[in-house]
Amino acid sequence: MNAPEPGFSAPVHWHWREDATSRVPYRTYTDEALYKEELERIFYKGHWCYVGLAAEIPQAGDFKRTFIGERQVIMVRDNDGAINVVENHCAHRGVAFCQQNFGKAKEFVCPYHQWNYDLKGNLIGLPFRRGVRQDGKINGGMPADFKLEDHSLTKLKVAEKNGVVFASFDHEVEDFDSYLGEIRPWFERAFDGRGLTILGYSRQRIPGNWKLMQENIKDPYHPGLLHTWFITFGLWRADQRSQMVMDAHGRHAAMISRKNEGGAGEVTKGVTSFKADMALQDDRVLDVVPEAWWKGPSACMQTIFPSLIIQHNVNSISTRQIIPQGPDAFDFVWTHFGFEDDTPEMTRRRLRQANLFGPAGFVSADDGEVIELSQVGFNQHPDYQTITELGGREVGNTDHMVTETLIRGMYGYYRKVMGL
Amino acid sequence: MSDAKSSAVSVELRLRVEDLYGQYIACLDEARFDEWPDFFTEVCIYKVMPRENYDRKLQLATMAAESRGMLIDRVYGMQNTLFHQPYYQRHIVSGLFVRGLEQAEGAQRILTQANYAVFRTKQNALSEVFNVGRYIDTIVEDEGRLRFAEKWCVFDSELIPNSMIYPI
Ligand SMILES: [Fe+2]
Numbered sequence: 171m172n173a174p175e176p177g178f179s180a181p182v183h184w185h186w187r188e189d190a191t192s193r194v195p196y197r198t199y200t201d202e203a204l205y206k207e208e209l210e211r212i213f214y215k216g217h218w219c220y221v222g223l224a225a226e227i228p229q230a231g232d233f234k235r236t237f238i239g240e241r242q243v244i245m246v247r248d249n250d251g252a253i254n255v256v257e258n259h260c261a262h263r264g265v266a267f268c269q270q271n272f273g274k275a276k277e278f279v280c281p282y283h284q285w286n287y288d289l290k291g292n293l294i295g296l297p298f299r300r301g302v303r304q305d306g307k308i309n310g311g312m313p314a315d316f317k318l319e320d321h322s323l324t325k326l327k328v329a330e331k332n333g334v335v336f337a338s339f340d341h342e343v344e345d346f347d348s349y350l351g352e353i354r355p356w357f358e359r360a361f362d363g364r365g366l367t368i369l370g371y372s373r374q375r376i377p378g379n380w381k382l383m384q385e386n387i388k389d390p391y392h393p394g395l396l397h398t399w400f401i402t403f404g405l406w407r408a409d410q411r412s413q414m415v416m417d418a419h420g421r422h423a424a425m426i427s428r429k430n431e432g433g434a435g436e437v438t439k440g441v442t443s444f445k446a447d448m449a450l451q452d453d454r455v456l457d458v459v460p461e462a463w464w465k466g467p468s469a470c471m472q473t474i475f476p477s478l479i480i481q482h483n484v485n486s487i488s489t490r491q492i493i494p495q496g497p498d499a500f501d502f503v504w505t506h507f508g509f510e511d512d513t514p515e516m517t518r519r520r521l522r523q524a525n526l527f528g529p530a531g532f533v534s535a536d537d538g539e540v541i542e543l544s545q546v547g548f549n550q551h552p553d554y555q556t557i558t559e560l561g562g563r564e565v566g567n568t569d570h571m572v573t574e575t576l577i578r579g580m581y582g583y584y585r586k587v588m589g590l
Numbered sequence: 591m592s593d594a595k596s597s598a599v600s601v602e603l604r605l606r607v608e609d610l611y612g613q614y615i616a617c618l619d620e621a622r623f624d625e626w627p628d629f630f631t632e633v634c635i636y637k638v639m640p641r642e643n644y645d646r647k648l649q650l651a652t653m654a655a656e657s658r659g660m661l662i663d664r665v666y667g668m669q670n671t672l673f674h675q676p677y678y679q680r681h682i683v684s685g686l687f688v689r690g691l692e693q694a695e696g697a698q699r700i701l702t703q704a705n706y707a708v709f710r711t712k713q714n715a716l717s718e719v720f721n722v723g724r725y726i727d728t729i730v731e732d733e734g735r736l737r738f739a740e741k742w743c744v745f746d747s748e749l750i751p752n753s754m755i756y757p758i
């Protein structure tokens with residue numbers, strides 16, 4: 171780019187309806203300056219971002235590299251068993267010294283000048299700090315007032331909640347339980363402190379704005395329409411007993427539902443994705459076995475603003491991390507997991523059902539496809555706006571899924587944070 | 591690696607194996623997906639899996655099937671249930687070799703490996719590298735032809751460019 175970007179001096183007002191969020195201006199998804207401001211106000215300040223599961227780093231020295239916003243961070247277990255999150259950014263020359271996604275370390279050493287840090291991120295030494303003796307005199311060295319403790323890695327505030335690890339660059343951020351707010355019981359339903367086992371990862375880059383993925387999992391309208399498997403086999407559709415729940419800010423949400431038998435009914439009339447005669451050759455993919463921890467509902471899809479989706483759908487469970495890559499793309503990292511007390515049969519069942527979820531998933535590959543196509547539309551008409559009015563223009567919890575209330579809730583919060 | 595074992599593979603068998611790969615990728619690249627499950631035995635393993643999972647012995651696959659029936663369901667799923675932007679695939683396979691031979695229940699199993707690259711071409715768009723990796727396969731004689739009893743598509747590509755719809 172030749173011309174410098176204009177600064178984000180004053181919040182821009184782009185035709186938001188005065189006090190509603192039922193229309194979202196397309197520029198919200200495309201503007202470069204707004205995106206930079208989102209990184210500052212949402213990903214780097216005032217919010218908790220997902221970094222991983224404690225089970226990914228079971229032993230002292232185990233680490234995982236990941237991202238908060240566009241910044242690289244390392245989640246590492248130290249010798250006291252505590253989990254620390256530090257920025258992958260040497261205090262000396264800014265080098266992203268860690269170049270493995272997973273590994274084991276006794277300390278972190280920057281390859282450039284060998285500054286070394288302990289597993290809590292403290293600078294513990296650097297070469298030639300006291301100079302080099304030659305011909306009876308000391309050459310060089312750091313100034314006398316140089317203090318190691320002033321040059322730690324950037325240490326993030328860490329919250330480990332029942333095996334799930336969040337971090338924040340903002341040490342003033344509210345405590346994690348109050349951050350979750352009214353969503354906490356649903357979070358604790360999936361993560362009640364039992365040990366987790368990691369089944370594996372999927373990574374995709376979706377060419378759309380990161381908020382579209384939050385919207386997708388705050389949108390109970392589409393699953394029974396876009397996703398044939400959901401409506402045909404009764405995994406998610408509008409005639410089910412369901413609940414849409416938000417925290418008081420409207421930023422986090424849970425979509426909760428109970429599967430039914432599927433088949434034809436009022437909600438399949440005129441729905442072209444419904445396939446009355448669809449039958450599986452090998453139905454082990456849908457060999458659903460209810461689990462006690464569900465306490466009823468067969469699905470609970472949570473959005474923890476801004477960076478995490480927690481998927482429980484039948485026997486498949488995963489975390490999905492959102493890593494923004496500019497205004498028009500994000501990386502989507504899936505970590506499928508199970509519980510330590512799973513039988514081998516349950517593990518196999520979770521792995522089979524994973525065919526429904528992920529970059530090739532029967533009910534999620536198409537979410538990425540439609541997000542990409544929404545972004546195409548946004549790029550072409552910066553002055554247009556979306557329509558988010560199913561179930562009205564107001565925001566509130568519901569006991570049905572024929573609504574876009576959760577999306578409106580998120581944008582109410584977003585407007586406040588962004589000053590829009 | 592067992593040179594002694596793989597050298598026992600006749601030239602004729604090697605040519606049949608090579609032909610199997612040619613037929614397999616032609617089937618996919620020409621989008622004759624209904625014929626694709628027939629390249630596998632009735633009970634089989636088909637996995638498309640990120641290399642990080644394979645190397646760390648994590649079991650999650652991007653696509654996984656354990657029977658020809660599941661492969662048929664995958665074809666039905668992608669053709670009739672998954673909304674997607676259509677694309678052409680073009681597979682390039684190279685470096686095919688026989689890793690060894692195994693006897694299992696009186697039948698010979700041919701263990702093979704090969705590199706693959708898949709290019710994706712969407713309508714009105716430039717061709718792009720979609721997925722690169724290797725096949726780690728097991729081939730058997732079945733009903734007078736060679737079929738895959740196992741096909742592991744272990745891909746290097748760290749990120750799937752949005753979604754993966756068609757098999758590799
Ligand atoms: Fe969806």
